[in-house]
Amino acid sequence: MADEILTRTEGAVLILTLNRxxxxxxxxxxxxxxxAQALAHYDADPNLRIAVLTGAGGCFCAGMDLKAFTRGERPSVPGAGFAGIVERPPAKPLIxxxxxxxxxxxxxxALSCDLIVAAENARFALPEVRRGLVAAAGxxxxLPRRLPYHLAMELALTGxxxxxxxxxSLGLVNRIAPPGETLAAALKLAAAISENAPLAVMASKRIIAESGSWPTExxxxxxxxxxDPVVKSEDAQEGARAxxxxxxPLWRGV
Structure with missing residues (x-):
């Protein structure tokens, strides 16, 4: 794995660190x-059930490297989009x-992730309009699916x-932690999720993520x-027996 992403595991939890x-x-x-490579490995590894994405040095991410942008670089991966994630998040949960x-x-x-744990002093913004750009990476x-329409519009238009x-308070962040303790809080949440049946967790994520665009009928x-495949799985039988x-229960992911 490249030095730009640090990886380590704690049991069934994968910890990914943006490292610039x-x-x-x-x-x-x-x-x-x-x-993109790390997330593909995460989805493919049956021993990993949930991942946490964080940033090194007390900052999550400042967005696109504008110096690289002025040199003509566009940090995107075909099929996965900006940062190797925004167009194709992992099938498994990501915090x-x-x-x-x-x-x-x-x-x-962060919006590409399924849950967000933030430090009390964390800040979020879409300042692209202040730089002559558009927040086109999702x-x-x-944002309008996570916040009230007018507030999402205000954040997008003012930066x-x-x-x-x-x-x-608006439901955009799941949990708040003291500065420096965000990863620990995220790992606690990840541990609670990793105790559940992996097939059921992935199916639940997929339904919530995709059903907003399904026709009512x-x-x-x-x-x-x-x-249906989850109901017919061995894990479903194991859950009932346990x-x-x-x-x-002893989940096998099958």
Missing amino acids: PEARNAVNQALAEAL AAVEGYAVAGGFEI GLLR DTIDAPRAA SLFTRQAAIV FAEKRA
Whole structure:
């Protein structure tokens, strides 16, 4: 794995660290390719159930590396988009652990994650309009689905920041932690999720992520196509047996 992304595991949890602290973890092409590779490995490894994405040096991500941009670099991966994630997040759950700033593309990376844990002093913003750019890496698509329309519009058109406590009050952030303790809080949340059946967790994520675009008349039909293989899985039988036997289930992901 490239030095731009650090990886380590704690049991079934993969920890990914954006590792360009000298540039506030701004995304260049090397980081984008490294993150796409890391996420592909995460999805393919049956021993990994959930991942946490964080940034080195007390900052989550300052967005696209503008110095590289002026040299003609576009930090995108075919099929996965900006930073190797925004157009194709992993099938398995991903938690953003945000210290410091998640701005521009950094905010869009966080919005690509399924849950966000943020430090009390964390800040989020889409300041692209202040730089003659557009938040086209998912910010304008995802933010109105997470916040009220007029607030999403205000943030997109002004480029203003929103702090973590307000973001949490609006439901944009799942949990708040003291500065420096965000990763620990995210790992605690990850541990709770990793105890559950992996097939059921992935199916639940997929339904929530995709069902917003399904026609009303086909909601349950499309849901059934995702749920039926889970109901027929060995894990479903194991869950029922473990409940009856009053023991912890032993999930196999099949």
